[in-house]
Amino acid sequence: MKSSDFLISTVKEAPNDAQIISHQLMIRAGLISKLASGLYSYLPIGLKIIHKVEKIIREEMNKSKALELLMPVAQPAELWQESKRWEEYGPELLRFKDRHERDFCMGPTHEEVITNIAKQYLRSYKQLPINFYQIQTKFRDEIRPRFGVMRSREFIMKDAYSFHIDEKSLGETYQVMHQTYCNIFDRLGLDYRPVLADSGAIGGDSSHEFHVLAESGEDAICFSDGSSYAANIERAETLPLGKPHAPQQELEIAHTPGVKTIDDVCNLLKISPQKTIKTLIVDGTNDNLIALVLRGDHELNEVKAAKLEGVKNPLQMAEEGKVLKQLGCSFGSIGVVNLDIPIFVDYAAAHLSDFVCGANRDDDHYIGVNWGRDSKKIIASDLRNVVPGDPSPDGNGKIEIKRGVEVGHIFQLGTKYSDSMKANVIGEDGKAVNMNMGCYGIGVTRIIAASIEQNNDDRGIIFPQAIAPFELIIVPINYNKSSRVKELADQLYMDCVDQNIDVLIDDRKERPGIMFADSELLGIPHRLVISDTHADNGKIEYKSRVHPDKVEIDFNEAVSFIINKLD
Incomplete structure (x- = not known):
């Protein structure tokens, strides 16, 4: 393919709404053109x-x-x-x-x-x-x-x-x-x-x-x-962690005015999130309420939660008015002591002892809470997202x-x-x-x-050879001014075509810097450069997209050299 017969529509800047590198580079390299939100035309390349x-x-x-x-x-x-x-x-x-x-x-x-x-x-x-x-x-x-x-x-x-x-x-x-x-x-x-x-x-x-x-x-x-x-x-x-330690503290009330979040509780009571629980209320299948309990530093896995028996699928957080009417307190104040609804407790939370939770009334929290003694009717379950360092579920290694x-x-x-x-x-x-x-x-x-997200640098795309738009680009310097360069470039191009090499010859009337920049932006794996100097010494310059070094090879060996590279 000759550039003069093709559409190379590279641009210097990506649009402001292109947030990730693949979007930016696909626009800049002229691979796609936006038609409307989420709709793109695929340009020839x-x-x-x-x-x-x-x-x-x-x-x-x-x-x-x-x-x-x-x-x-x-x-x-x-x-x-x-x-x-x-x-x-x-x-x-x-x-x-x-x-x-x-x-x-x-x-x-x-x-x-x-x-x-x-x-x-x-x-x-x-x-x-x-x-x-x-x-x-x-x-x-x-x-x-x-x-x-x-x-x-x-x-x-x-x-x-x-x-x-x-x-x-x-x-x-x-x-x-x-x-x-x-x-x-x-x-x-x-x-x-x-x-x-x-x-x-x-x-x-x-x-x-x-x-x-x-x-x-x-x-x-x-x-x-x-x-x-x-x-x-x-x-x-996640895996069960066994029984919690025996209680060391008595159950007490701590006054916590205006405190709703785990961070606020920890700051006020001078404790770590690992010593707290958070109680989330979701809708059940029979229009009832169900409690999901996590350790304070863990995140709910909604996919796991939606599969629990009796939980409405898709998962739906309960409306605050319904919670206030049935439980007598608002979100951020809910705890497990005397909570008379089904309670699913994540394995990590079920392993806690002497922890802090809401007191089911606003502006108060319980401290020194323990399972069994203070909250008996619970179902230990896998509810959370795993975190780095968790044991692997197959028992071998860590996550x-x-x-x-x-x-x-x-x-x-x-x-x-x-x-x-x-x-x-x-x-x-x-x-x-x-x-x-x-x-x-x-x-x-x-x-x-x-592929672009995985393969790019500050000059553009680095396509794997199998899906690069072209395997090889020939860049002839002064192609439209030097008859010697044009003759050699055309000969090399036809020899490559005869060997079924997917080749692009850049015959545009552009400066070398622009042609080099476009070849790198497009992620073409291999590049051959011909100039008048090369015409004098019988050499040709080779550059790989993934390596910084340039090498000179004999012009007569260029095709076999590229074939070896492609293999």
């Missing part, structure tokens, strides 16, 4: 990168024997009502009516559509297992689109769905897809980790997320320093926490959709069996942003 990502995904999915198809973006409401997700999914589901006043939605995912296809075309257990995939546009009406294509409303996704006669078959394909995803991310040149995850609105009992490690990542992912254990913080477990960008997610859905949508086949015994399903997603456009 950005689309070229997308196609490279898609090619790798297709090759690995085809190796796994998955079958590619393509489903509509617009989906009829009837399918979502059949699966009972029409209301459950929430406002991210963009609903609309067609000209005949029929309800539709823009597909954020395709479980319903693929299950409908399976109902029509899968009849016998002999057709199973089977795995379908597509690479297609999705739309989720994010309440606050941000970070460029990292969290946009419209995006490109690879989603796959497998169908099975039983759980054993599903588990086997799940492992195949886990390895397929590892193969994909290895080939994409990403530093990633697969971690245990919560299934969320998709449903199912078992799932793994694949995270690209990056400081800007929205997700906290937890690792053991002594084993292979890894999990999203939503899923990472470390890093940031990650989720680029893939695989689920074992079980029969969630086949039950509600009556998708069955005739089993070996002649009876109808609802199929087990798996679901496997990769964010194609998000991969590009995640």
Whole structure:
């Protein structure tokens, strides 16, 4: 490709709303152009990168024997009502009516559509297992689109769905897809980790997320320093700590006027947050109140809390008026002594003795509180987010926490959709069996942003070779003025094309500094520079995007040199 035949639309400054480095660099390098909030056009160089990502995904999915198809973006409401997700999914589901006043939605995912296809075309257990995939546009009406294509409303996704006669078959394909995803991310040149995850609105009992490690990542992912254990913080477990120490203090009242927060309590009573508890009140399934108790320095894990028996899902904090009416005090004054509602206590809080809590009346706190003596009816549970240094749930090592960008997610859905949508086949015994399903997603456009978050410097993007817009750029100095430079550059360019090297020759009438800056901003891995001096001595200058040093090589060996670098 010649620059004169291509659109290179680099800019010096990123817009003010570009908060993270991938958003800034994708705009500056001319990969994307903003149309509206959360909506981006992919310019030619950005689309070229997308196609490279898609090619790798297709090759690995085809190796796994998955079958590619393509489903509509617009989906009829009837399918979502059949699966009972029409209301459950929430406002991210963009609903609309067609000209005949029929309800539709823009597909954020395709479980319903693929299950409908399976109902029509899968009849016998002999057709199973089977795995379908597509690479297609999705739309989720994010309440606050941000970070460029990292969290946009419209995006490109690879989603796959497998169908099975039983759980054993599903588990086997799940492992195949886990390895397929590892193969994909290895080939994409990403530093990633697969971690245990919560299934969320998709449903199912078992799932793994694949995270690209990056400081800007929205997700906290937890690792053991002594084993292979890894999990999203939503899923990472904490362990019971055993019985608390015997009481050493008597129960007393401390007057704490105007004190509501843990920090205020600690400052007034000269204690650490680790010697306090906080009591959160949430709604129960029967319109009752339920208490969730944490140590003062810990954070509630809402995903874990929503799964507790009797707790309303999705989790909903109780209204203060309802709490005041039933408990007689406001938030910040609630404690566990004589609290006559169900009480779930996090393991770490359940291990405390002689602690401080609210007195269930404003302006007072209890000190010297102990479980068993002062509060008996509790249920010890895993309620909190893990913190660095916690024991690993598998018993080996301690937890470390890093940031990650989720680029893939695989689920074992079980029969969630086949039950509600009556998708069955005739089993070996002649009876109808609802199929087990798996679901496997990769964010194609998000991969590009995640790769940039992981691979950049103060000069721009450093793309892994597999997804760089071009493998090589040739920069001829004075290409439009020196016939010798032009002749050598054109010869080198054609030799590279003949060897199937993805090459760009920068034949623009620009200063060398601008051409060098653009090549580095675009993240092109390899650069060859030709000048009149090189024409005199038969040499050519080579520069790698990831190394600062420049080297001179013989012009006649340039193509073989680049081929070796690409290999």
